[in-house]
Amino acid sequence: MNYTQEMNLVSKSGYCMPFEEKNGEVKMTLGYGKQIHPVTQEEFFHHGVDFATHRYILTAVADGVVSGIGSSPTHGLFQMIRYGKYEVAYTHLTHALATFGTRVKAGSMVAISGDLLHIEVKHDGTEINPMEFLAMLYSNLLTLRQQGHPSMPDLAFLEMDIPTDYDDDREEIEELMLRFYPEYLLEVGNGSYHVPEHTEQSLRNIFSLSAVKNYFYEMMPSLANPLGIGERSMPIAARVQNLLIGDFLNYLALRHQLFLSTLSENDKKKRSTKP
Template sequence: MRYTEEMILRSSSGYCMPFEEPIKQDVQMSLGYGEQKNPVTGETFFHHGIDFSVNHYLLSAVATGTVSAIGSDAEHGIYQTIRYGKYEVTYRHLSNVFANFSQSVKAGQTIAISGDLLHMEVRFDGEEINPLEFLTMLYGNIKALEHNSQMGINELDMNIPSPYDTDRQEIEALMLRFLPSYFEDLQQGAYSLPEHTEQSLRNIFSLGASKHYFYETMPSMANPLGIGNRCMPLATKVQNLLIADFLNYLAMRHQVYLSTMDEVLKKNSKSKP
């Protein structure tokens, strides 16, 4: 499964598993997700989660969330479900729970204790997914955050010249003042992106997708599209197009111009439709 930006769950605690493994001892997954064969009867059945051989282990929340269900049934015993945004993670075969229904929990907080094993299920927006893929995504995101903290904001080399470098401070000041109006006018249709700008953006993103620039690395908070340095020339083009459109908006809607713009360019911008 390829995780979209919406599906990336952030866990700043460093936890990517529901329990902490003992030192020098790996915890084995005793039963995987999907089609499985009963070791006793030999019959094939569909396993809706994954099982771990953990006897009375302390179990933790993997991110900040809320307890959305607690109960018990004949097949799985005591269970507890934690909601993390659109995710719901359920622990079954529990011997006790420490976080009650509707209680808020933080990443790494102890919320339950397993029985003789742990059965784990995961759903996203109501759809069942493989819990192993979910845990792998958490692990990769945590490693990306660790790497980013060592490298700074992110691993990308942003020192690429731009035609707007000399006006950077003035443009940033204008953005602080006018960006809310810019987005509001776009949303309400009071200002439309010029056709040539929209087509240029489409071409850039199509080219990026065809060259597999997106999700080249594990997406993270600092880099939600997972782009690397290979993508920087395209990212710079997008940046320049959006800055140019913002300046076009200022001229068309507010008659505001950069102080470095000469009178001929101002006159030409006023005559644009």
């Protein structure tokens, strides 16, 4: 099925590409149609297109509604959004931020990709080449700009790989969070574990400074990003991440005598006695 002008998508909130491509760094790794499998070298029909992404924020491309979320052996975690007669599937996700039934607008953050993003598109139930759909979106964006409208929305995107002081221990920390993070939140909530005063004060200072410098509401707020933070706030996000991860590790040391395997014995003693 080929795209025709009658299939043009109409959206009051404007249009947005699924992700922002910076300096040409995102490459299409597999096209639509007959392809050679990169592992088996066998010919097969590819029903979508693949992009090399790593934890990119994915956005709604127009006015729509989340029509499906699920998981499959082939596509992993996937999310489907209906835009009029179009239905677009994002697959191989790490997170689906917009839940089933959520109404979205162009630029709303809806998901986070994994190491690759597989996109499939149907129009009125018939599969089409996603590149034709993306070309239509891009054309609509150019038309709006030529008419004097800004990109709708003209957003700064966040990459999810926010650098922290704990990047070398990321896998170990994630394993500890899977096991202990709910308990940590529960104890913080009921007051049985108190966040150190210096941590609370640091967070207050960071958010106060961010408000003064207008880091909040830099972009259109959404359910997934209620403060509307954009790329300028990346250093702030990194500082907050450092504080929150550090406090979680502090909790593990005090409550469970658990430490990162990379800590020296001297550092372990400091953490186990730190108020």
